[in-house]
Amino acid sequence: MTLMKSWVASANAPDHPFPLNNLPYGVFSIGDGDPRCGVAIGDMILDCREAEEEGVIDMGTGPLFDVPFWNEVMEEGPELWARLRARLTEILAEGSPERAAVEPLLTPATDAVMHLPFLVAEFTDFYAGKHHAVNVGTMFRGAENALPPNWLHMPIGYNGRASSVVVSGTPVRRPWGQLKSPDHDTPAFLPCRRFDLELEMGAIVGSGSDGPVTVDEADEMIFGYVLLNDWSARDIQAWEYQPLGPFQAKATATTISPWIVTAAALDPFRTTCPAREVELLPHLRDTVPMLYDIDLWVSLAPLDKPASIITRTNYNEMYYSAAQQLAHHSTSGCPMNPGDLLGSGTVSGPEKGNRGSLLELSWGGKEPITLETGDQRSFIEDGDTLILHGAARGDGYTIGFGDCTGQVIPALENPYER
Amino acid sequence: MTLMKSWVASANAPDHPFPLNNLPYGVFSIGDGDPRCGVAIGDMILDCREAEEEGVIDMGTGPLFDVPFWNEVMEEGPELWARLRARLTEILAEGSPERAAVEPLLTPATDAVMHLPFLVAEFTDFYAGKHHAVNVGTMFRGAENALPPNWLHMPIGYNGRASSVVVSGTPVRRPWGQLKSPDHDTPAFLPCRRFDLELEMGAIVGSGSDGPVTVDEADEMIFGYVLLNDWSARDIQAWEYQPLGPFQAKATATTISPWIVTAAALDPFRTTCPAREVELLPHLRDTVPMLYDIDLWVSLAPLDKPASIITRTNYNEMYYSAAQQLAHHSTSGCPMNPGDLLGSGTVSGPEKGNRGSLLELSWGGKEPITLETGDQRSFIEDGDTLILHGAARGDGYTIGFGDCTGQVIPALENPYER
Incomplete structure (x- = not known):
């Protein structure tokens, strides 16, 4: 597979850990704000809670991002996992018509404090x-x-x-x-x-x-x-x-x-x-x-x-x-x-x-x-x-x-x- | 220690497992009802959710019995544990003036299905x-x-x-x-x-x-x-x-x-x-x-x-x-x-x-x-x-x-x- 290009320019560097091909899931907070789910893309983090509130992410399930951990997404199962990944890829890909709606949902990763990304069951x-x-x-x-x-x-x-x-x-x-x-x-x-x-x-x-x-x-x-x-x-x-x-x-x-x-x-x-x-x-x-x-x-x-x-x-x-x-x-x-x-x-x-x-x-x-x-x-x-x-x-x-x-x-x- | 007498007569038999001295904590359901916290006394179970809703149990904390497990009580710590036990003893003891209010909160244990009494963390x-x-x-x-x-x-x-x-x-x-x-x-x-x-x-x-x-x-x-x-x-x-x-x-x-x-x-x-x-x-x-x-x-x-x-x-x-x-x-x-x-x-x-x-x-x-x-x-x-x-x-x-x-x-x- 080759690099999938994103409109987030930093994600397109060949040695950047978080290109569009990756889209890893974490939990972050900014300043005194509440921890929330986020997706890394280049040097930025997509705020999933805000994205869900704004309707940019709507998987047809109940709320997935009203909690600061990824367990609710996990519980939905592989079919949802694939659809969520496809949707994230769509909105962050180079040329996405939704760029203007998505760009305000990005935060520089350097401002973020990271938390445990999921509740560890056992x-x-x-x-x-x-x-x-x-x-x-x-x-x-x-x-x-x-x-x-x-x-x-x-x-x-x-x-x-x-x-x-x-x-x-x-x-x-x-x-x-x-x-x-x-x-x-x-x-x-x-x-x-x-x-x-x-x-x-x-x-x-x-x-x-x-x-x-x-x-x-x-x-x-x-x-x-x-x-x-x-x-x-x-x-x-x-x-x-x-x-x-x-x-x-x-x-x-x-x-x-x-x-x-x-x-x-x-x-x-x-x-x-x-x-x-x-x-x-x-x-x-x-x-x-x-x-x-x-x-x-x-x-x-x-x-x-x-x-x-x-x-x-x-x-x-x-x-x-x-x-x-x-x-x-x-x-x-x-x-x-x-x-x-x-x-x-x-x-x-x-x-x-x-x-x-x-x-x-x-x-x-x-x-x-x-x-x-x-x-x-x-x-x-x-x-x-x-x-x-x-x-x-x-x-x-x-x-x-x-x-x-x-x-x-x-x-x-x-x-x-x- | 000797037997503490209860107005629940079955609790006073010397070989009954659940006298007033015991007051063990479980989670039970009746028929299609939701599981809820209960306390065994003789052949009966005190419904803690109802007792809290009726104000018979009010420990001055937030709700303790709106969930079907005892973890919320545990999290309050030993001081609350002692006060709760004292209150349960008071209302179930022989001669309690609150008997009339408490009696409707009791269910025969034979009707109950028991569930795990707490969420097992590890x-x-x-x-x-x-x-x-x-x-x-x-x-x-x-x-x-x-x-x-x-x-x-x-x-x-x-x-x-x-x-x-x-x-x-x-x-x-x-x-x-x-x-x-x-x-x-x-x-x-x-x-x-x-x-x-x-x-x-x-x-x-x-x-x-x-x-x-x-x-x-x-x-x-x-x-x-x-x-x-x-x-x-x-x-x-x-x-x-x-x-x-x-x-x-x-x-x-x-x-x-x-x-x-x-x-x-x-x-x-x-x-x-x-x-x-x-x-x-x-x-x-x-x-x-x-x-x-x-x-x-x-x-x-x-x-x-x-x-x-x-x-x-x-x-x-x-x-x-x-x-x-x-x-x-x-x-x-x-x-x-x-x-x-x-x-x-x-x-x-x-x-x-x-x-x-x-x-x-x-x-x-x-x-x-x-x-x-x-x-x-x-x-x-x-x-x-x-x-x-x-x-x-x-x-x-x-x-x-x-x-x-x-x-x-x-x-x-x-x-x-x-």
């Missing part, structure tokens, strides 16, 4: 990148037990904590937790010493289900994608995760990028999963390409210093697609709801420079990485800002996500003193 | 009974690894799936899932063969938090308790749970009893946790008694046959209280919200007849139990109805929960055919 995090699973498994359980026996047969996941999902830009406070170092007999309650990022994609369930769904059905249920940083306290995790999985190590915060990039916008970038090492059971088998070719990279900026890129990878490295994860999630009859968020699992590539966490990049802290500033890092230090970036690159255009940013601030001195 | 399930942990650990990992090294230092838990929580009486369909039997090289996708119950208490978080809370603060945040059956697919669990914990094995359904028994009603039954085998870290230490003396028992009725009691235990067997679980849950800064549900973990006692799951009662299926009907059970069979019961026994009165019931119906023949 959050599930998967472990579906093979390079990551092998790397972490080797460090936690040794090379001979790196990949659990079930891993090649189904996307392993665990339920996370929806209440801890925050939008890009929210500061993240270093947590306290129960830790036990190998050279102590008993655990201690201390601020986390091995605080880490996880570079992930988040898939947003748009349509619900109340019974098992096929991989094809699951693919149609997915509304869109965000970048997702699943902040991880590695020392808390190592002590707590056996036998019931990660719990407090993953509950401090999960940051998502502010714009939902729709599955429709990503459709031209579909790609297949890697070759299967063992055949999947029929209910989890790939049908059509359901991964996406999305470049992902992370930069780290120490306090008051410039950022260095610390890793580069691609979403096409995952062993399981979000559709396969969602299909697996539904096998038990587990009800899935609009607003459920599925983390892909850490996206690591095959080489050292492609790893999606500091745990892997520094190999458990044994091989610190050196930033362009000369600073070294094994794990995140206070004041560090982590920035996740993503881009799907088309013919003369780019589909971007907006940055997924978080600065780590120091732990509370005494967590019980308020 | 669901966390713990593993805080030592007998259960040792029993299951022995079966899953061998006697030498039965209790994980962290178990005596913190309440181990995992996030469950709020969308799968259902009210007592909802049929539970046997799930499909990925299983691997030890004598096969590869897994298969089949209906669960080892479907089980877990006898638990559920604690309902009433007040939220956005940082670590002490055990005392956590105790005050708990609104009330329900009986909770965490249906478990043991064969799915055994294959999936390493390394990230139970996932689809626990996602089919979790049934709760229909009435929230308030922490206030249970206050006279507070009891201490068992002696600590190793000292807890200060932030998790017991301060005052925070467990409760509640008799718990389970009956199983095969299809069209009478029920047999299969186990008897007591909530005082738990190693960790709900307050300790909630305090631990918050250590990372994890935001806790009104409507969060915390499963205690399976409540097993020390003897074989006190075990809270069929997995333990039949020792992994090796020692089937015999019901009074002569039927044998290793795990649940299609058509079986499981009923959890609970009662705290005071001086001449009983605090009951209402039954927590679910009938297991056969798996779908083909889960993808609709």
Whole structure:
């Protein structure tokens, strides 16, 4: 696909993240104004609430934009999603006769504060990148037990904590937790010493289900994608995760990028999963390409210093697609709801420079990485800002996500003193 | 404490589950009517929506009962909880001058259909009974690894799936899932063969938090308790749970009893946790008694046959209280919200007849139990109805929960055919 031109001139630059081909969905506010739904187009945001009030958007449903989240659009289902996208494309396309009516509904993005784009119903995090699973498994359980026996047969996941999902830009406070170092007999309650990022994609369930769904059905249920940083306290995790999985190590915060990039916008970038090492059971088998070719990279900026890129990878490295994860999630009859968020699992590539966490990049802290500033890092230090970036690159255009940013601030001195 | 007498005569029987001392909170409907909040008193239910509309309940807040769930009451906090309970006690007590105004607001409980009493925000399930942990650990990992090294230092838990929580009486369909039997090289996708119950208490978080809370603060945040059956697919669990914990094995359904028994009603039954085998870290230490003396028992009725009691235990067997679980849950800064549900973990006692799951009662299926009907059970069979019961026994009165019931119906023949 090639660039679709908009009358919003900034949207037509080949490297702009928000061309007419994208039209990502967010929630923004200006000054003291109420948060409302908006669509990014170039350097501008279309105010959906105003557009609906003015009759520029009228999908023949009840009001969709009287609330500051996209869940009501999701609940309408794929047919409405397609019609809404077509209408937005129509009014923002070069030559649209409606330009004069639409132009007053645009606000410069630089004036906007972004909010969570949807109400997160429940959050599930998967472990579906093979390079990551092998790397972490080797460090936690040794090379001979790196990949659990079930891993090649189904996307392993665990339920996370929806209440801890925050939008890009929210500061993240270093947590306290129960830790036990190998050279102590008993655990201690201390601020986390091995605080880490996880570079992930988040898939947003748009349509619900109340019974098992096929991989094809699951693919149609997915509304869109965000970048997702699943902040991880590695020392808390190592002590707590056996036998019931990660719990407090993953509950401090999960940051998502502010714009939902729709599955429709990503459709031209579909790609297949890697070759299967063992055949999947029929209910989890790939049908059509359901991964996406999305470049992902992370930069780290120490306090008051410039950022260095610390890793580069691609979403096409995952062993399981979000559709396969969602299909697996539904096998038990587990009800899935609009607003459920599925983390892909850490996206690591095959080489050292492609790893999606500091745990892997520094190999458990044994091989610190050196930033362009000369600073070294094994794990995140206070004041560090982590920035996740993503881009799907088309013919003369780019589909971007907006940055997924978080600065780590120091732990509370005494967590019980308020 | 002794029986507090009500002018609702049925409430004064010493073994009635809903005396004036109890006043549990539910959501009910009559015929085609809308669900609304209600309070059980003897054989009757007080209609809170009508009581508010008539001015019989007016707590000086905005409307509390214009919605069919108790979350709005929870959000008001402990001061309101106490005032509401005092007001309900006043109008329902023997000799109340308001009897004539209140009596028309009562409906016979036999006419009511019960609904989920609150919107479940998120669901966390713990593993805080030592007998259960040792029993299951022995079966899953061998006697030498039965209790994980962290178990005596913190309440181990995992996030469950709020969308799968259902009210007592909802049929539970046997799930499909990925299983691997030890004598096969590869897994298969089949209906669960080892479907089980877990006898638990559920604690309902009433007040939220956005940082670590002490055990005392956590105790005050708990609104009330329900009986909770965490249906478990043991064969799915055994294959999936390493390394990230139970996932689809626990996602089919979790049934709760229909009435929230308030922490206030249970206050006279507070009891201490068992002696600590190793000292807890200060932030998790017991301060005052925070467990409760509640008799718990389970009956199983095969299809069209009478029920047999299969186990008897007591909530005082738990190693960790709900307050300790909630305090631990918050250590990372994890935001806790009104409507969060915390499963205690399976409540097993020390003897074989006190075990809270069929997995333990039949020792992994090796020692089937015999019901009074002569039927044998290793795990649940299609058509079986499981009923959890609970009662705290005071001086001449009983605090009951209402039954927590679910009938297991056969798996779908083909889960993808609709």
